[in-house]
Amino acid sequence: MVPEEVPEKVSGEALGDASEEALGEVFAQHRPRLLAVAHRMLGSRAEAEDAVQETWLRLSRSSLAQIENLGGWLTTVVARICLNMLRSRRHEPFDVELIAPDDPEQEAVLADEIGVAMLVVLEALTPAERLAFVLHDMFAVPFKDIAGIVGRTPTATRQLASRARRRVQDTPVPTSDLAVQRVAVDAFFAAARDGDFERLVAVLDPDIVLRSNVSAVVHGAAAVARNAIMFADPSAQLRPALVNGVAGVVAVRDGKPFSVMRFTVVDGRITAIDVETSAERLRQIVVP
Numbered sequence: 001m002v003p004e005e006v007p008e009k010v011s012g013e014a015l016g017d018a019s020e021e022a023l024g025e026v027f028a029q030h031r032p033r034l035l036a037v038a039h040r041m042l043g044s045r046a047e048a049e050d051a052v053q054e055t056w057l058r059l060s061r062s063s064l065a066q067i068e069n070l071g072g073w074l075t076t077v078v079a080r081i082c083l084n085m086l087r088s089r090r091h092e093p094f095d096v097e098l099i100a101p102d103d104p105e106q107e108a109v110l111a112d113e114i115g116v117a118m119l120v121v122l123e124a125l126t127p128a129e130r131l132a133f134v135l136h137d138m139f140a141v142p143f144k145d146i147a148g149i150v151g152r153t154p155t156a157t158r159q160l161a162s163r164a165r166r167r168v169q170d171t172p173v174p175t176s177d178l179a180v181q182r183v184a185v186d187a188f189f190a191a192a193r194d195g196d197f198e199r200l201v202a203v204l205d206p207d208i209v210l211r212s213n214v215s216a217v218v219h220g221a222a223a224v225a226r227n228a229i230m231f232a233d234p235s236a237q238l239r240p241a242l243v244n245g246v247a248g249v250v251a252v253r254d255g256k257p258f259s260v261m262r263f264t265v266v267d268g269r270i271t272a273i274d275v276e277t278s279a280e281r282l283r284q285i286v287v288p
Contacts, residue, residue, distance in 0.1 A: 009276045010214055011259075018281055020125060022108050023059070023060065023064075023193060026070065027074075027274070030070070030071055030074050030075060031052060032272075033071075033075070034051075034052045034055060034074055034075065035048055035049070035052050035282060036139075037078055037082070037134065037135070037139060038051040038052055038073060038078055038081075038082050039081065039119075040119065040122065040134045040138060041079070041083075041086065041130060041131060041134050042082055042085060042086065042123065043119045043123065043244055044094070047085060047096050051081045051082050051085065051142075052078060052278070053058065053083050055074060055077050055078045055081060056199060057257035058077055059073075059074065059077070059112060065163075072145065076145065076148070076149060077143075077145075078129060079135060079149050080149055082131070083127055083131050083149060084130070084133075084152070084258075086127035086130065087127050088220060092264065094243050094244050094274075094276060095242075095243070095244055095245075096241050096242070096243055096250060096258060096260055096282060096284070097241060097242040098183035098239055098240070098241050098250060098285070098287070119245060120244075121168050121171045121173060121174070122134070122168070122219045122247060124168075124171055125164050125168070126272070127166060128152075128160055128162035129160055129161075129163060130149045130164065130168070131146065131149065132146055132150065132151060132157055132160040132161040132164055132169065133158070133161050133164035134164060135149075135156070136161045137161065137165065137222055139228045143158045143161070146161075148157075172266045172267075172271065173266070173267070174246065174264050174265060175265045175266060175268070175275075176268055176272070177248035178246075178247060180265065180268060181246060181247035181263065181265045182240070182247050184203055184263065184265045184268060184269065184270050185248075185249065185252045185263050185265075186249075187199070187203045188200065188203050188204075188228070188263070188270060189238060191203065191228075192228040192229055192232040193232050193234060195229050195232070197225050197226070197229065200221075200224075200228055200229065201221045201222060201225050201229055203269060203270060204225060204268040204270050205220040205221065205266065206220065206221050207219070207220065207221075207268060207271070208220065208221055208224050208269075208270055208271055208272060208273070209271070209272050209273075210224045210227060210272075210273045210275070211272070211273070211274050211275065212274075212275040212276075212278055212281040213275070213277060213278055214277055214278070217263065224273070226233050233251070233253075235250045235253060236252065236253055236258075237251070237252040237253070238250075238251055238252075239251075239252055239257075239287065241260070243260060243261070244262060246264060246265075246267065247263050248260060248261055248262065248263060249261050250263040250285060250287070252287055253286060256287070257285045257287055258277065258280075259276065259277045259282075259284045260275070260276045260277075260282065260285070261273060261275050261276075262274040262276075263272065
């Protein structure tokens with residue numbers, strides 16, 4: 001994994017009493033890197049944008065003369081903001097991009113913007129592990145700098161990143177090919193609507209996990225298949241979507257979304273299904 005390039009170091013002293021416009025121009029140079037850090041930390045484009053905006057607000061309120069390395073300062077600030085957001089989370093966020101049926105290229109463009117498979121894997125890490133792994137392994141931030149963010153010694157931070165690295169390596173990497181993902185998802189819904197238990201089990205990983213915001217976690221292909229057949233809704237319209245960059249659907253009834261499903265696919269089989277039915281969270285989805 002090749003770390004992201006670090007922007008040229010700029011000191012606060014060099015900026016002096018820069019105008020807000022000049023400061024904004026300097027910040028804009030660092031913004032792509034900050035957004036990349038925040039996105040890999042949070043797994044959500046919307047939350048990443050919020051974290052970067054908060055970083056800009058903190059910069060605009062800070063004394064520039066006291067900042068020795070602006071790039072490092074900004075990375076530290078956005079990382080702290082992301083860590084606080086991760087620790088206060090009650091559930092993973094979801095970004096939904098509806099896909100037009102006649103525009104398959106849109107899926108590839110949207111998915112290419114984010115490290116889809118890696119973001120799914122990173123969800124298995126604790127906030128501190130995620131931060132240490134992302135900052136060190138993806139952005140080459142020294143452990144001594146990360147230590148101050150997570151409140152540990154450099155040695156303990158190194159161990160944190162090492163543990164995260166092992167967990168990432170031991171986690172099966174989801175299929176990044178959206179066409180393969182979509183085949184599995186389409187097969188799942190076709191079998192569920194037909195009530196075909198055997199076909200459903202065939203497309204599910206034996207250790208699949210079904211998670212929902214309104215019910216207990218369901219484990220195993222047979223249990224998930226029975227659940228899918230039981231709750232299949234012939235009246236629902238299924239709109240293809242990217243949910244946090246992977247294949248998903250938005251289920252619509254009477255023109256309004258009533259659930260979002262995200263599918264994790266490994267080696268052609270579905271290994272995880274995440275279902276969201278919260279009306280509050282579904283309000284953000286606009287169905288044309």
